[in-house]
Amino acid sequence: MEVLKIATAGSVDDGKSTLIGRLLYDTKSLTTDKLEAIEKTSKQKGYDYLDFSLATDGLVAEREQGITIDVAHIYFSTPNKSYIIADTPGHVEYTRNMVTGASTSQAAIILIDARKGVIEQTNRHFFINNLLRIKDVIVAINKMDLVDYSEETYNSIKADFETLMEKRDYQDQNITFIPVSALKGDNVVHKTDNISWYKGKTLLEHLEQLDKKDVFNTGTPRFPVQYVIRPKTEEFHDFRGFAGKVYGGQLSVGDEVVALPSQTKSRIKEIYFYDKKYETASRRSSVTITLEDEINVSRGDMLVKVGDLPKIDKQFTATISWMDSKELNAGGKYVIQHGVNKVLAKVDNILHKINPDYSGIEEEVDSLKINDIAKVSFKLNKPIFFDAFKDHRTNGSFILIDPQSNNTVGAGFIN
Amino acid sequence: MALLKDTSHINSLENEAIYIIREVAAQFEKPVLLFSGGKDSITLVRLAQKAFYPAKIPFPLMHIDTGHNFPETIEFRDRLVEELGLELIVRNVQDSIDQGKVKEETGRYSSRNALQTTTLLDAIEEFKFDACIGGARRDEEKARAKERIFSVRDDFGQWDEKNQRPELFDMLNGQIDLGQNVRVFPISNWTELDVWSYIEKEDIEIPSIYFAHKRKVFLRDGMIWSHSDYVYQDDHEEVLEELVRFRTVGDMSCTAAVFSEAADIASVVQEIRDSTISERGARIDDKRSEAAMEKRKQQGYF
Numbered sequence: 001m002e003v004l005k006i007a008t009a010g011s012v013d014d015g016k017s018t019l020i021g022r023l024l025y026d027t028k029s030l031t032t033d034k035l036e037a038i039e040k041t042s043k044q045k046g047y048d049y050l051d052f053s054l055a056t057d058g059l060v061a062e063r064e065q066g067i068t069i070d071v072a073h074i075y076f077s078t079p080n081k082s083y084i085i086a087d088t089p090g091h092v093e094y095t096r097n098m099v100t101g102a103s104t105s106q107a108a109i110i111l112i113d114a115r116k117g118v119i120e121q122t123n124r125h126f127f128i129n130n131l132l133r134i135k136d137v138i139v140a141i142n143k144m145d146l147v148d149y150s151e152e153t154y155n156s157i158k159a160d161f162e163t164l165m166e167k168r169d170y171q172d173q174n175i176t177f178i179p180v181s182a183l184k185g186d187n188v189v190h191k192t193d194n195i196s197w198y199k200g201k202t203l204l205e206h207l208e209q210l211d212k213k214d215v216f217n218t219g220t221p222r223f224p225v226q227y228v229i230r231p232k233t234e235e236f237h238d239f240r241g242f243a244g245k246v247y248g249g250q251l252s253v254g255d256e257v258v259a260l261p262s263q264t265k266s267r268i269k270e271i272y273f274y275d276k277k278y279e280t281a282s283r284r285s286s287v288t289i290t291l292e293d294e295i296n297v298s299r300g301d302m303l304v305k306v307g308d309l310p311k312i313d314k315q316f317t318a319t320i321s322w323m324d325s326k327e328l329n330a331g332g333k334y335v336i337q338h339g340v341n342k343v344l345a346k347v348d349n350i351l352h353k354i355n356p357d358y359s360g361i362e363e364e365v366d367s368l369k370i371n372d373i374a375k376v377s378f379k380l381n382k383p384i385f386f387d388a389f390k391d392h393r394t395n396g397s398f399i400l401i402d403p404q405s406n407n408t409v410g411a412g413f414i415n
Numbered sequence: 416m417a418l419l420k421d422t423s424h425i426n427s428l429e430n431e432a433i434y435i436i437r438e439v440a441a442q443f444e445k446p447v448l449l450f451s452g453g454k455d456s457i458t459l460v461r462l463a464q465k466a467f468y469p470a471k472i473p474f475p476l477m478h479i480d481t482g483h484n485f486p487e488t489i490e491f492r493d494r495l496v497e498e499l500g501l502e503l504i505v506r507n508v509q510d511s512i513d514q515g516k517v518k519e520e521t522g523r524y525s526s527r528n529a530l531q532t533t534t535l536l537d538a539i540e541e542f543k544f545d546a547c548i549g550g551a552r553r554d555e556e557k558a559r560a561k562e563r564i565f566s567v568r569d570d571f572g573q574w575d576e577k578n579q580r581p582e583l584f585d586m587l588n589g590q591i592d593l594g595q596n597v598r599v600f601p602i603s604n605w606t607e608l609d610v611w612s613y614i615e616k617e618d619i620e621i622p623s624i625y626f627a628h629k630r631k632v633f634l635r636d637g638m639i640w641s642h643s644d645y646v647y648q649d650d651h652e653e654v655l656e657e658l659v660r661f662r663t664v665g666d667m668s669c670t671a672a673v674f675s676e677a678a679d680i681a682s683v684v685q686e687i688r689d690s691t692i693s694e695r696g697a698r699i700d701d702k703r704s705e706a707a708m709e710k711r712k713q714q715g716y717f
Binding site: 033071082284340398 | 423426429430433434438441464466468471553554560561581583585586590591608690
């Protein structure tokens, strides 16, 4: 069984939580006790229908205000697939939350209220999913019941969205439109007579047949060393294993590798996963590698194949999403965490701010506020080993940490 | 073996958990694995073994013992620790009670479950632990669904749910101030069924109370309570002997049993697959209010 991570995006009241609740309900993923709790609370509140958003809004403040504050992770499965949905809030810190949710997702659902159509926030939702190079985007045009299931309305919203699509940077993104009513259950899991003019798949049918290929892990093999294992036991007296996760392509015993930054060459001697040895480790496996030669490798170093080196540099430009209420200023100093490697970084220059409604860029900017997206150049205190985000999602991304507060204050995608 | 592949759901969860556990060992000076003797923490121990093989797990286990545990769990705990040659720290809720730091609850629904928080926070301070690895999962409960993998706690061990660090990609930011600590949840993305499937696949030994057995119980509020010195029982609450098992194991006073004939792991997995009740439906501690878990978490609960 495969796992598919999905991010959701929508504005306040577009019915995101309701849609997720509906998915859970119609796939019979809500257990009796949870369902009873929803029925009880819906009744207390005097609703005529079941308020499925109660299934996901987990914090007291969220239930009080009827809004989602923080990213919630929801799990359900069909016989075919396991799903993890990141339910990301649509208001105040929306960009931050959406980037966060999308950073680990393979697919995204963008919700549009059929009564409102494509609004400024829709542009932003699409922009972010495109920036993060989410392979599959589903545009769910929701609340179709409130526009009399009108095909005309659906088509006009679809046409508006298609205008946006022309401006996208990542052209290979698959985009699918589905008219739904999360409240009534139309086209979420089950087909409906209410929208007989729509001949396509329901939301779940569409998710079920999505390409399972892991888009995060395309590219060439990169092996950032997380931890050096030295058992110092009699049996494993001289054992020195490099523990880490394989990104990109696979690695095999006998592969000629270069350790970065030392640029020393060696060959892979053994690949361990627990107490078993393997010939080849596929991407994403958390293995322990030993080398033929005793070379100096420590946490933060990287093993790559000979002839397949990433860029090694003390400066780069990146598109960053700023997530802190404290502003980012040119000249500001941060810690960049690139995979498991940490370096000190200085903001060299804010090149321009990008308006995530596709309305262009703003130049001569000297600070960034929360939710801003901008192109920024950095200088580092020592080189890192990176690829462009478009070539290598994992080795082309990083987080920014404020050295004073220790908070994660931004995410970056290397150009 | 030829190729190590990460195609199945359970393998990818396993790889993710190993990655997280290694990050803890690399980023923190004094980590500890919170061990209850329940299936989730037993799974964590196996994952930690895998993360550091052929070296030993480079941090101790710690059990916050309410003193009201199932004897089977304690016996299992001690055997596991001995077999794997691990270090185990035990801190007792009874000591916190004796020191007057917490007050024992009384009455019909009394439990020592919530009292564990004080004992835990004291132990964290005593040993200066900067990271506590726990077996909580996001699918368990809706407040937990909002939890991060690296969850920062302040000097008072408290969870500020509205001000959590964003977690992007698989990069885990473990930078903290002096006095703060991080709770780490490597199996955040596992569901109950995933844990059981993993136990089956890996052939992991678990305490016998997870399998169907005859037990003296009584019924209250539609739940099956254990008949025990530690559990308050009214005179009219009749003691029955029934075939039951536990789906989740906490302290005796907060864990309800389920009627079951599942005597081996395969039948347990099947039973979970077919179940229409959530795991925490059998947690008496969660029934207190809709926000029960969130409140306990804010105060520093696991």
